[in-house]
Amino acid sequence: MSIELRILTGARGGHHERFDKRLVTIGRHLESDLRFDPNEDLDVSSRHAEIVAGTDGTYRIRDRASTNGTFVNGLRIVGEETLNDGDVIWLGAEGPQIEVQTDGTSAATAAEVPRTAVRSSGPRVSTGERVKVAVRRETAGMRRVLTASLVLLLAAVAAAYWMGHREARSQVSELMQLLARSDSTAADLQARLAAFGDTTFASALRQQDAELAQRVRSTSATATSVQLDSLKNELRRRETIKQGIALLDLTRISVQNDAAIAFLATELDGKPYGGTAFGVTTSGLLVTNRHNVRSPISGRPATRLGLKYANTDVLLHAHVVAVAPDSTVDLALVQVDERGRYPIVAGVARTLGDLHAGSPVVTIGFPHALDTPMEGNLVKTSLTAGTVSKLLPDLLQVDAYASHGSSGSPIFDANGWVVGVVFGGEPRSQGKLTYAVPTSELVGMLKGQGGAILRP
CATH class of the missing domain: 2.40.10.120 (Thrombin, subunit H)
Incomplete structure (x- = not known):
């Protein structure tokens, strides 16, 4: 029973070794069985991972608390993971990759295992295809999350537009109500000033009110919320002044x-x-x-x-x-x-x-x-x-x-x-x-x- 490990990428890409031992250590340490370049393969920890042969003829890989983690076919392993012929091991998400090749099982072992479980019975899928499948499986959940987020974002934008449009109509309505109230107060004050005989102030008041009314009517349909607030504040300011003037006995x-x-x-x-x-x-x-x-x-x-x-x-x-x-x-x-x-x-x-x-x-x-x-x-x-x-x-x-x-x-x-x-x-x-x-x-x-x- 043996396992062959082919280094696909990294400083030692192209190198391969076969091991007939029960425990195969992987890392940059001098004593590692499958050793990586200590100066260039820096994604690999000194003692990164190890492969253990089981009594049933299978191989399992486990991470040895490496810095960047161990991946099989694009998925990070937790604990131990069974290795199959053609699997690709990644030492870190951006680190060197290793292809696994195992011997065919013995006749005795094969007799005990259903034929459907023997991987060598069908055509061998390329390493690149297996990696693509693993990556698609890993990113499928992310795509679903992104799609759902996009749908929610579009819904939020539509709701915000609708609420903003409704708010704008409400502000315009409030603005016109303030203008109507201001016009009513101004008419009463104009009558008092006419009786008082102060034509200068009455004329200034009429001119100021007419200019503001024109601004309100000409800009309210296209005004921004900031402009609407400014117009409302000006109307309220003038209304307050006119109400105050109404309390004064100007003649006296x-x-x-x-x-x-x-x-x-x-x-x-x-x-x-x-x-x-x-x-x-x-x-x-x-x-x-x-x-x-x-x-x-x-x-x-x-x-x-x-x-x-x-x-x-x-x-x-x-x-x-x-x-x-x-x-x-x-x-x-x-x-x-x-x-x-x-x-x-x-x-x-x-x-x-x-x-x-x-x-x-x-x-x-x-x-x-x-x-x-x-x-x-x-x-x-x-x-x-x-x-x-x-x-x-x-x-x-x-x-x-x-x-x-x-x-x-x-x-x-x-x-x-x-x-x-x-x-x-x-x-x-x-x-x-x-x-x-x-x-x-x-x-x-x-x-x-x-x-x-x-x-x-």
């Missing part, structure tokens, strides 16, 4: 304060500038911004300073009384030079305890300051409403419906009291995001003359 606030708002004309570094100021004493003391009366570039004071109170055509001269001691606080006080009795605002809030994010507010000022004529013409204010979007100790941020008044414009709360002084805005917001100095920063400057205007 305007009647109490409009006359005290003054257009301020200055010359800084040789260039003309326009702004807003508001009266806090009947003797002609007004509040405005530091940068309206002192150049933010050179630091030099204004070389000319004049003003007109709202609804008047009288140009008055003025001078700077004080600027905020803190250079980060954009406030200043100016005094009219001509003696007289001048209008004042209804009050200046000492604290902003009643103000919070979402509170409705009104700004009165001159948003197109440099276009305001200074000689022989009445100057008229513009009113803009919005809501507080952020309140910090040194900053009041207002989300306005239209462009805010010019620098120095007062911001009024529902009581009709000044709660902030506009000093600028976010450039990318097209004037709709207004920054103001809280009046809590103004209290210290008014404690001398002007203290009587503080509320409560």
Whole structure:
């Protein structure tokens, strides 16, 4: 009884040996019976595997805890595996391959074994074919898994498309509902503004609503979910502002304060500038911004300073009384030079305890300051409403419906009291995001003359 081992691949490919012993060791070790090249056949362990002859004339192979494993016809063995004539042994998945050839069994043995079990009775299948069969058998399960995964993936894509399409239709429907609600609120507000008589704000409101409605109707059918969300957020923002405006008594606030708002004309570094100021004493003391009366570039004071109170055509001269001691606080006080009795605002809030994010507010000022004529013409204010979007100790941020008044414009709360002084805005917001100095920063400057205007 013997076994022949033919090395098919590797450094010793083509070599073959026949063994008549009970135990045949395989590896790179010097003492291995079937030895592989110790320097090149590195997939083979020193003592990789061994073949054991059975008393029944069969041969069995077992792995000796090799690094890369032992395979028979492409299948990794666990424990022992019976070898048949023509089997191919792999020493590692990428290692050398060995073909097995065994002797025909003895006559005595053959008599005891049914003829159907004798492999030599039929034509011998080539080694390559047997390897292909083994590989196909090994990968069949993988192909089934991949096919099932592909089917699941296609189903998931189809479901996602259907759900996304349904979600998009739902978002468009929600968007149109928001637009209808916004149109209804805007119509009510337009009626109030018409009765109030403020055509500037009413016109700005109409224009803003018309532009947004056009955007909604023109893009909703093809918009992405991100664009739809952006449109919905803008509609909600404007709806919140309009609802806040509806809570304000615009007529009362305007009647109490409009006359005290003054257009301020200055010359800084040789260039003309326009702004807003508001009266806090009947003797002609007004509040405005530091940068309206002192150049933010050179630091030099204004070389000319004049003003007109709202609804008047009288140009008055003025001078700077004080600027905020803190250079980060954009406030200043100016005094009219001509003696007289001048209008004042209804009050200046000492604290902003009643103000919070979402509170409705009104700004009165001159948003197109440099276009305001200074000689022989009445100057008229513009009113803009919005809501507080952020309140910090040194900053009041207002989300306005239209462009805010010019620098120095007062911001009024529902009581009709000044709660902030506009000093600028976010450039990318097209004037709709207004920054103001809280009046809590103004209290210290008014404690001398002007203290009587503080509320409560």
